[in-house]
Amino acid sequence: MPFNPHTPADERAMLDAIGVRSIDDLFDEIPASLRVKALEGVPAGLNEMEVSRIMHERAERDRMALNFVGAGAYEHHIPAAVWAITTRGEFYSAYTPYQAEASQGTLQMIYEYQSMMASLTGMEVSNASLYDGASGLAEACLMAVRAHRRSRSARILMPQTLNPTYRRVARSIAGMQGFKFEELPYDAEGGHTLPEALNAYDGQDITALVIQQPNFFGVLEEVDELTRWARRNGALVIAVVNPTSLALLKPPGKWGDDGVDIVCGEGQPLGVPLSSGGPYFGFMTTRMEHVRQMPGRIVGRTVDLDGKPGFTLTLQAREQHIRRGKATSNICTNQGLLMTAATIYLTLLGPQGLARVAAASHARTQELLAALARIPGVRRRFSRPTFHEGVVAIDRPPGAVLEALAARGIAGGLDLAESYPELGNALLVCATETKNTQDIERYAAELGSIASAARAA
Amino acid sequence: MPFNPHTPADERAMLDAIGVRSIDDLFDEIPASLRVKALEGVPAGLNEMEVSRIMHERAERDRMALNFVGAGAYEHHIPAAVWAITTRGEFYSAYTPYQAEASQGTLQMIYEYQSMMASLTGMEVSNASLYDGASGLAEACLMAVRAHRRSRSARILMPQTLNPTYRRVARSIAGMQGFKFEELPYDAEGGHTLPEALNAYDGQDITALVIQQPNFFGVLEEVDELTRWARRNGALVIAVVNPTSLALLKPPGKWGDDGVDIVCGEGQPLGVPLSSGGPYFGFMTTRMEHVRQMPGRIVGRTVDLDGKPGFTLTLQAREQHIRRGKATSNICTNQGLLMTAATIYLTLLGPQGLARVAAASHARTQELLAALARIPGVRRRFSRPTFHEGVVAIDRPPGAVLEALAARGIAGGLDLAESYPELGNALLVCATETKNTQDIERYAAELGSIASAARAA
Amino acid sequence: MNTPREKIIFEHSRPGRAASAQLPDAVQGDARPMTIPAHLLRADPPALPEVSELQAVRHFTRLSQLNFSIDTHFYPLGSCTMKYNPKACNSLAMLPEFLARHPLAPESHGQGFLECMYELQEMLKAVTGMVGVSLTPMAGAQGELAGVAMIMAYHRARGDTARDEIIVPQAAHGTNPATATMCGCKLREIPCGPDGDVDVEALKKAVGPQTAGIMLTNPSTLGVFERRILEVARIVHEAGGLLYYDGANLNAILGKVRPGDMGFDVIHMNLHKTFSTPHGGGGPGSGAVGVNKRLLPFMPVPIVAREQHADGERFRWLTEKDLPQSIGRLSGFMGNAGVLLRAYIYMRMLGREGMQRVAEYAALNANYMLARLRGAGFDAAYPQRRASHEFILTMRRQAKELGVTAMDFAKRLLDYGF
Amino acid sequence: MNTPREKIIFEHSRPGRAASAQLPDAVQGDARPMTIPAHLLRADPPALPEVSELQAVRHFTRLSQLNFSIDTHFYPLGSCTMKYNPKACNSLAMLPEFLARHPLAPESHGQGFLECMYELQEMLKAVTGMVGVSLTPMAGAQGELAGVAMIMAYHRARGDTARDEIIVPQAAHGTNPATATMCGCKLREIPCGPDGDVDVEALKKAVGPQTAGIMLTNPSTLGVFERRILEVARIVHEAGGLLYYDGANLNAILGKVRPGDMGFDVIHMNLHKTFSTPHGGGGPGSGAVGVNKRLLPFMPVPIVAREQHADGERFRWLTEKDLPQSIGRLSGFMGNAGVLLRAYIYMRMLGREGMQRVAEYAALNANYMLARLRGAGFDAAYPQRRASHEFILTMRRQAKELGVTAMDFAKRLLDYGF
Numbered sequence A, B: 001m002p003f004n005p006h007t008p009a010d011e012r013a014m015l016d017a018i019g020v021r022s023i024d025d026l027f028d029e030i031p032a033s034l035r036v037k038a039l040e041g042v043p044a045g046l047n048e049m050e051v052s053r054i055m056h057e058r059a060e061r062d063r064m065a066l067n068f069v070g071a072g073a074y075e076h077h078i079p080a081a082v083w084a085i086t087t088r089g090e091f092y093s094a095y096t097p098y099q100a101e102a103s104q105g106t107l108q109m110i111y112e113y114q115s116m117m118a119s120l121t122g123m124e125v126s127n128a129s130l131y132d133g134a135s136g137l138a139e140a141c142l143m144a145v146r147a148h149r150r151s152r153s154a155r156i157l158m159p160q161t162l163n164p165t166y167r168r169v170a171r172s173i174a175g176m177q178g179f180k181f182e183e184l185p186y187d188a189e190g191g192h193t194l195p196e197a198l199n200a201y202d203g204q205d206i207t208a209l210v211i212q213q214p215n216f217f218g219v220l221e222e223v224d225e226l227t228r229w230a231r232r233n234g235a236l237v238i239a240v241v242n243p244t245s246l247a248l249l250k251p252p253g254k255w256g257d258d259g260v261d262i263v264c265g266e267g268q269p270l271g272v273p274l275s276s277g278g279p280y281f282g283f284m285t286t287r288m289e290h291v292r293q294m295p296g297r298i299v300g301r302t303v304d305l306d307g308k309p310g311f312t313l314t315l316q317a318r319e320q321h322i323r324r325g326k327a328t329s330n331i332c333t334n335q336g337l338l339m340t341a342a343t344i345y346l347t348l349l350g351p352q353g354l355a356r357v358a359a360a361s362h363a364r365t366q367e368l369l370a371a372l373a374r375i376p377g378v379r380r381r382f383s384r385p386t387f388h389e390g391v392v393a394i395d396r397p398p399g400a401v402l403e404a405l406a407a408r409g410i411a412g413g414l415d416l417a418e419s420y421p422e423l424g425n426a427l428l429v430c431a432t433e434t435k436n437t438q439d440i441e442r443y444a445a446e447l448g449s450i451a452s453a454a455r456a457a
Numbered sequence C, D: 001m002n003t004p005r006e007k008i009i010f011e012h013s014r015p016g017r018a019a020s021a022q023l024p025d026a027v028q029g030d031a032r033p034m035t036i037p038a039h040l041l042r043a044d045p046p047a048l049p050e051v052s053e054l055q056a057v058r059h060f061t062r063l064s065q066l067n068f069s070i071d072t073h074f075y076p077l078g079s080c081t082m083k084y085n086p087k088a089c090n091s092l093a094m095l096p097e098f099l100a101r102h103p104l105a106p107e108s109h110g111q112g113f114l115e116c117m118y119e120l121q122e123m124l125k126a127v128t129g130m131v132g133v134s135l136t137p138m139a140g141a142q143g144e145l146a147g148v149a150m151i152m153a154y155h156r157a158r159g160d161t162a163r164d165e166i167i168v169p170q171a172a173h174g175t176n177p178a179t180a181t182m183c184g185c186k187l188r189e190i191p192c193g194p195d196g197d198v199d200v201e202a203l204k205k206a207v208g209p210q211t212a213g214i215m216l217t218n219p220s221t222l223g224v225f226e227r228r229i230l231e232v233a234r235i236v237h238e239a240g241g242l243l244y245y246d247g248a249n250l251n252a253i254l255g256k257v258r259p260g261d262m263g264f265d266v267i268h269m270n271l272h273k274t275f276s277t278p279h280g281g282g283g284p285g286s287g288a289v290g291v292n293k294r295l296l297p298f299m300p301v302p303i304v305a306r307e308q309h310a311d312g313e314r315f316r317w318l319t320e321k322d323l324p325q326s327i328g329r330l331s332g333f334m335g336n337a338g339v340l341l342r343a344y345i346y347m348r349m350l351g352r353e354g355m356q357r358v359a360e361y362a363a364l365n366a367n368y369m370l371a372r373l374r375g376a377g378f379d380a381a382y383p384q385r386r387a388s389h390e391f392i393l394t395m396r397r398q399a400k401e402l403g404v405t406a407m408d409f410a411k412r413l414l415d416y417g418f
Ligand SMILES: Cc1ncc(COP(=O)(O)O)c(C=O)c1O
Pocket: A331, A332, A333, C079, C080, C139, C140, C141, C142, C173, C175, C176, C217, C221, C246, C248, C249, C270, C285, C286, C287
């Protein structure tokens, strides 16, 4: 056992102190018929050197030169300091901050994170993170139904421009309590949700309207109009936002006349590596009036008996370890370490840096869309402004095109066939500040040569 | 300037406090004719993202699958914990431990290091590190001449089996004070220094004899006999040793009848990555009687005014910052961070681990030498036992063979033509615990196919 | 050296200051993109700190030093076992290629990662005695949610729609009842007997046609092994319910006894407890679920499959298309990939013997500590029972005789660094 | 939280304990190799600690917390400038491919690394005004040794064998005289005037046919710029000596004035001061040397050269074969490669404007601090002079009037974390 400190002498002395003859005796309460002999199916142990070699070889197999996929996870430069500090043992190997005395570092970090996220989203209060963006939306739906005392319908409107996986996850998680999710169509030309699509629901009991900005196609929604409709019709608004974009875009706290009710989203763009999908973190902020319905941990500032300032978990009566079956959520472990990385990221970037990342990502995406649209058979699919993603229509099924690009070291985008068959052959592509003009030209050249080779064949 | 905290407002306020109009005014004592306008020849600054990309691309170009070169730097597995801890800011960015109050971590680390190195080499006292193995030998020669009061010759005997670079470095550094380095021949069949070669110097005034164990060819020297000769003839003995090997081999403190006088060597095998040649560290241990002649820092244990134990630099009167022109050496900055890594490495490996590394490296090298010797035209060059390196003779000039191996991802060894032309076509090869049977077979197969392809052509 | 309190980061901030090496160049010379309509733009910049890189590094390094952590302290916790997080698990999971891979990048460029995930699934099956594993739940509580959702889907798929009650022992972890509620179930609590085992008579009364299932952990949260587990399983199964194993912590049983063999239908595992992925000051965790044959069709997606091809084996994700009865997706992509890699690396280092020794030495340590603390005059809550990997001391006597409560002991221990 | 003293590692040790994940398998089943004669083997194992991996991690993590460091504290040092060590410099220099490369691996598999070294040489030439740079010296003191050795080699190569005296100002750093001695030279000290400049009259008397050279730093270790530097250079050169610039710290002049332009023949630079490579609790450093045309043939090897080939440019090491008059080698391979990579990365981030700002803001900070401390009632040692990047306060008055010495101030500052 590689991590076991016991020497044979230790073991002997401990058994004597317990008063048993062998370690096996300690398991004598387990019915004999159930005792496992050997763990077949688990390979023999390896030392660190051997495992390192295996992992280096496997990592090497997954190398990809250039990535143009976004679709909910975005490649941004992560300052080296972010993970150098995040992986310090004192953060990495620390326990949940239940004991304030032993966790002031983590607690202050969460407090600072909450302040930053509240300001970024324009809301009053933030929690300490949820699992990820998709499950965060599910929690937001559950929260909205609890928070909206007057609505009895548990009907939630979701635009089709909302990330299809988020819609699925909301159904998997929040669907079990009988919520009804209804989808809003999008404008086939603009790629945005038409505010008029809501007219059909005028005057009905709708618990909440979800708005994603930018939407899954990268297109910007008319968030003010959508939010105003919800207010008029007594529905709460749940905003799903990209945190990078908020350096430039109007924060949900200012949408419509007096902002939305709940903001959630994927925190990954804030210093978290792509890493095959996780661990990321979900963020959530809200108005003070809804705070007691918020899921997850919240940290507050306080003073100790001697009057010294300090930090502690607060409003714990919302949580499962106190409230059990009546808690706001079953969430316990959250994504603390990723929140740590995000707090350091936001600090290093600052308002200037985050705005530059957002602006550069936007500009590179526009450059990419223009470069691709110059290829015969490729065109921009939607007319409305986009943030840092966009849909291009191509003249053949994307599957084979993406394979051919991959063989040339390019992850070329997401095939929309499965989630949006009505779009035909369409790719969702993304470029962030990590891409330069040569990268974009290279992608365009490879895509062009694949397309013309296919035409020639 | 990427690391500058000054805002324009800060700058203004500071200039006002100083009472000057512009920063430029602060340089008004520099003759105008000398003032630089712009730094041509230095490219414009890049942000961290851009530099990261350049460095990733360059690193990628240098990738090499399998390494069989040793010759003074050895590829060993380095536990992940070693550098995770060594690069903690509190070690990495700490200053030289002149202020004991601010440096107890570093000072205790050095103290523990010194204890380990003294035991490993079988000597009484260790310093806190020198630059590297080669320059450490130069320092050892200087020290020997100072320490050996009775010898007036400054004649130092160096076997030709001593690493040729070490011999060169000793000449560059210690040669300036008029020392005479004389070389001892080696046995053409055994690859070791013949004790009889010393007979020619019987009764002469020799200041010191240097013995490298294992020697540059990986061959084991008859250290007891050589040491006894030196004692009999009133010469000091400087041992140059590989620290890994000392887990198994007789420590210099036990060579001959009562051990050697000075031990030095390259510390790199103890947890320091190959890294194109540095930073590594030199270690040096000696007898208590010579301690005042030792170069470099030494840490001692003490108690403070309140009787609490603590650590501090000691015997500083040897050093340049106190003794200036009369110091034992000009060394000031040493290789503290590498010593830190080595201390953690030795702690994680322990006596068992280090012995296993040594034994496995020895066994793999024997396996490699046997596998290569099975190739037609390749044979083991020397007959005496080797530790974890060995020389093979091949039937064509090594230069082209090594190039061909490199193209197949193998660093195949060191061409000895330059330093040992008398050996003909000879390669110095090495395998450590990081190589397994498949690796060795792969090397043998590639070398075999290169050789037979060349024969066919 | 006494680390003083550290200011709030905003107190270090000055308008216009920046960690300039982190600023990307302005692509169009101007940070305000002209293609976005003005009414969608932000009026004022967010209140983020404005500090130099060194200020940020110093601030967060100092904050870190205010924490306890495994790397600096011993946490004698039970259920939330805090064990050494090997540095290699972190550095290998953070190899640049793993970090750079987009979750939606082609599977052809993720075979290395997928192979690890596949083998992890297989190892988790082996240690739990289950036949299917899904890695997607992102923490124990989400694993529970997946488990109860599968139980419900199972009953519904059989048309058994009346079953809406989940039984939990009173001592169950808070996430168990909270999960049942999230899954739209009713809760029914049953007591434990004086020896720590479930009160079997109470259980018999509790089960019925409304029973969807029971959530148990064994050894229980009271730190003792449920000796009548086979009887409990029989009672619940005969009533038509399924058994859920809260495997947050397998340290007490790893390689000694398997939940699948005890009769459980579904289990979640906190990889951050048993398999040594870091707690990170509160997360991330990972709550992989294992199921027996009955629940196989309902597993959350995605799941890794291995396929034989002419040119060798290939790994791919199974999705809703492959498992049409799946309870669906629980995360934006595939769960906490990096946490799973760390657990995988740890399990490979442990190997089959190492895993058994986890339970052996956990039991040795817990029972030794119990013996020593009893020797020092403390009272075991279940003096007749073996400790598992944890045990409960009762401070009732001390509270009465000395007026010193369990909380007082806990707080004073913190002063000593525990 | 008060970090207590930490035991010595050997106090944690128990016979037979090990960090087992770090033990390689015994290749032949036995750790004692049979092919090595018994009389060459060790009788008793070395006294190394025997601890678990967690014990090691915890011990060394706790030790680290007993240190001051840039990442946690401000060091207001002068000559030994402690500036932020960017995290990117470390992480990029430690990319796995850089770490894995053997120094004697074929140059074809080191072109990435060599390109960095070549560009570093070029940038150092540009900032010093020198025509050749060798990166091999492993710290400032070794750079000094290389420099004085080159001066001596130059005189010897001209048959000028009588020159064996090195002049140093009394305030010179200890390594200067120690180096002169190591190079077999005699030392001649000269005083400084009351304004901090070299006493030119004393210098005129000191030079002669025995003069090999003079070692200066400018701004001097007294923190002021040597205003008559051109005159000093003329005096030494006319006497047949060469000028050595101790460039341990270039922060005060980077991009403002170049040693080559001042008349210096050779310079060493502490990359760990000006170019922000870490001090690491005492090292490693790097003491690259730059030379003017006169000393070019004598540079220590190896040096990187760029060559044009039909298929593009290629980099290779120049050795003794290419520079037969070289003073030779100073290290086992090529010096502190990893430190050089860190300096290279830092310099690329700074760029030409950033480098100039180093001097500008160093001067601004130092003069500001001087102004504030004078305002607070302290006395400047050279009140008429500008501070460079550092300055000296004299505590003579306080010592006399209050009995409080400079040492007392320094120690009390430590209590406040400086
Ligand atoms: C017994 C038990 N069940 C469930 C959980 C919930 O796991 P998580 O915190 O990962 O959601 C925990 C841990 O907190 C636990 O100890």
